[in-house]
Amino acid sequence: MSKVIGIDLGTTNSCVSVIENGEPVIVPTGSGNRTTPSVVAFTKNGERLVGEAASRQAVTNPERTITSVKRHMGTEWSVRIDGKEYKPQTISAMILMQLKKDAEAFLGDTVTEAVITVPAYFNDIQRQATKDAGRIAGLNVKRIINEPTSAALSYGLNHGEPQKVMVYDLGGGTFDVSIIEIGEGVIEVLATAGDNHLGGDDFDSRITDWIIREFKREHRIDLSRDFAALQRVQEAAEQAKKELSSSESTHIVLPYLANSKGEAIHLDMTLSRSQFNDLVKDLIERTAGPVQSALSDAGIAASELGRVLLVGGSTRVPAVQDKVRALTGKEPSRNINPDECVAKGAAILGSTLEGKALPAAGTGQDLLLLDVTPLSLSIETVGGVATRLVERNSTLPTRYSRVFSTAAPYQRDVEIHVLQGERPMAKDNKTVGKFKLKGIRRAPAGVPQIEVTFDIDANGILKVSAKDLDTGKEQSITITADDRMSEAEIEQAIRDAQQYAGQDSMRRDAMELNSEAQSLLAKTQQALKNAGKQLDKAEKKQIKHDCNALQKLLMKFRVDKVSEADMENIRNAKQQLENSSARVRELYGEK
Ligand code: AMP
Numbered sequence: 001m002s003k004v005i006g007i008d009l010g011t012t013n014s015c016v017s018v019i020e021n022g023e024p025v026i027v028p029t030g031s032g033n034r035t036t037p038s039v040v041a042f043t044k045n046g047e048r049l050v051g052e053a054a055s056r057q058a059v060t061n062p063e064r065t066i067t068s069v070k071r072h073m074g075t076e077w078s079v080r081i082d083g084k085e086y087k088p089q090t091i092s093a094m095i096l097m098q099l100k101k102d103a104e105a106f107l108g109d110t111v112t113e114a115v116i117t118v119p120a121y122f123n124d125i126q127r128q129a130t131k132d133a134g135r136i137a138g139l140n141v142k143r144i145i146n147e148p149t150s151a152a153l154s155y156g157l158n159h160g161e162p163q164k165v166m167v168y169d170l171g172g173g174t175f176d177v178s179i180i181e182i183g184e185g186v187i188e189v190l191a192t193a194g195d196n197h198l199g200g201d202d203f204d205s206r207i208t209d210w211i212i213r214e215f216k217r218e219h220r221i222d223l224s225r226d227f228a229a230l231q232r233v234q235e236a237a238e239q240a241k242k243e244l245s246s247s248e249s250t251h252i253v254l255p256y257l258a259n260s261k262g263e264a265i266h267l268d269m270t271l272s273r274s275q276f277n278d279l280v281k282d283l284i285e286r287t288a289g290p291v292q293s294a295l296s297d298a299g300i301a302a303s304e305l306g307r308v309l310l311v312g313g314s315t316r317v318p319a320v321q322d323k324v325r326a327l328t329g330k331e332p333s334r335n336i337n338p339d340e341c342v343a344k345g346a347a348i349l350g351s352t353l354e355g356k357a358l359p360a361a362g363t364g365q366d367l368l369l370l371d372v373t374p375l376s377l378s379i380e381t382v383g384g385v386a387t388r389l390v391e392r393n394s395t396l397p398t399r400y401s402r403v404f405s406t407a408a409p410y411q412r413d414v415e416i417h418v419l420q421g422e423r424p425m426a427k428d429n430k431t432v433g434k435f436k437l438k439g440i441r442r443a444p445a446g447v448p449q450i451e452v453t454f455d456i457d458a459n460g461i462l463k464v465s466a467k468d469l470d471t472g473k474e475q476s477i478t479i480t481a482d483d484r485m486s487e488a489e490i491e492q493a494i495r496d497a498q499q500y501a502g503q504d505s506m507r508r509d510a511m512e513l514n515s516e517a518q519s520l521l522a523k524t525q526q527a528l529k530n531a532g533k534q535l536d537k538a539e540k541k542q543i544k545h546d547c548n549a550l551q552k553l554l555m556k557f558r559v560d561k562v563s564e565a566d567m568e569n570i571r572n573a574k575q576q577l578e579n580s581s582a583r584v585r586e587l588y589g590e591k
Pocket of ligand 1: 010011012014170171172200241245315316338339
């Protein structure tokens with residue numbers, strides 16, 4: 001059976017891990033890196049690039065490059081490229097396909113099963129979209145788990161003493177804080193909070209804005225209007241930020257960034273760590289609220305924390321670490337790699353689900369994982385009130401039921417409006433689904449008994465059903481929020497992905513055939529020039545004819561348009577020339 005891989009599908013970078021000899025190891029990319037940029041690009045000649053290749057060309061192809069797609073998961077966002085519409089699930093699936101491919105190359109085996117991580121604050125729709133992306137990529141997603149839970153899993157493997165731990169995860173686009181209890185072979189999430197629009201990307205934007213301001217002041221040129229220049233500035237901003245994690249100041253140099261009166265203008269600036277700290281102070285401060293609310297939801301004081309774990313690349317910023325120290329009064333642990341621990345935890349869980357239980361925390365017991373709902377779940381009742389059925393931070397999987405009645409006399413239908421969020425009024429929460437239970441027996445208001453049940457599986461995915469206890473009639477839903485993909489759309493996306501994979505391999509074959517044919521032509525022409533005199537007229541004529549035939553076909557060759565029939569024609573013409581030119585090539589000393 002093939003191995004279950006653990007995937008940290010990040011906003012900025014993604015990471016894959018798999019268990020080898022009982023230990024989680026990181027799957028390297030084709031070029032040996034340990035994380036893959038979560039970037040997808042479409043080149044002008046119809047090629048699709050993912051990861052490093054996509055990231056490298058982002059500057060020169062900004063309109064056709066997609067970054068941070070995770071921010072759009074579960075929304076109606078889409079991008080239109082060459083007349084085709086792509087949803088976040090489809091773009092994410094392309095990243096997952098690349099990760100799957102890298103894992104297959106690393107393991108030398110096919111990979112079909114995965115555990116994928118999501119921020120703890122992801123709602124049901126976002127989780128479902130992530131699962132759908134996995135399916136489109138040809139992966140059976142065995143579990144969706146929260147990133148902090150996953151990090152704690154990788155931690156729990158090495159550190160067993162029972163304790164409560166805070167996981168402070170500041171990545172590229174999301175911030176999560178969780179309070180986790182690590183016990184004897186059990187890791188339980190006590191509370192989670194966060195902000196899914198806060199991360200290192202925002203730090204980069206602050207530096208970018210600063211550069212643009214300074215440049216405008218000095219040269220009176222607005223770089224924000226020049227898309228290509230802006231991309232270069234954004235890349236330089238991220239680089240500068242990373243350098244400031246280990247140096248007190250950094251030099252930002254971008255030659256030929258702009259033009260003024262025909263003269264090239266270069267950018268050359270210095271940014272100090274303290275200037276950078278000022279630029280991002282309020283962003284870092286924004287992590288304080290979720291930290292306090294996670295602690296209070298877990299019912300503990302910071303002083304009761306055994307450890308504070310730092311997760312996500314942005315926790316490398318010294319000012320972030322200072323903030324964590326100030327908020328918790330603890331020295332954060334840094335003996336887990338902030339970029340890799342989430343994927344490793346997912347691999348550990350994957351292996352456990354496969355039945356190959358790893359001894360947790362050195363106790364020799366099987367690993368048990370208790371996850372929680374990130375937000376409360378309610379239904380709308382009389383007066384637009386959100387009546388809670390499931391409190392946030394309830395342990396999963398779980399099932400809750402409650403009996404409701406009708407509000408109006410002789411009401412025959414009730415609408416079940418399912419909400420997610422913490423606000424008391426329905427309209428302030430997020431609608432995750434709506435359905436009707438019909439055919440209730442005519443009765444005065446308050447008499448019918450309608451039992452509403454919320455079932456949440458281990459992935460945090462919700463199913464809601466309503467049952468008329470009088471007639472036994474029952475109605476349940478697959479959640480039908482507009483921004484969730486329909487079954488038909490998923491099927492279509494799977495077909496597209498498969499078709500794309502087929503197209504990709506056909507393109508590779510076509511490129512190979514084209515280059516073999518070109519090389520045969522070149523060799524034949526060279527041989528004709530040098531040894532042609534030794535041939536009789538008829539033979540020479542035949543070779544020239546075959547060369548022309550092949551050349552004609554190759555002139556029409558377009559890798560993004562080539563069909564099976566075109567390839568067959570090229571193959572035949574190539575074969576024909578190979579036969580007719582064999583002698584002259586041999587005479588010239590060419591095989
Ligand atoms: P993650 O989502 O965990 O991969 O985190 C990615 C974010 O971490 C990006 O915004 C990176 O720019 C940021 N990051 C990575 N390395 C560093 C570093 N050495 N210093 C500051 N930020 C970093």
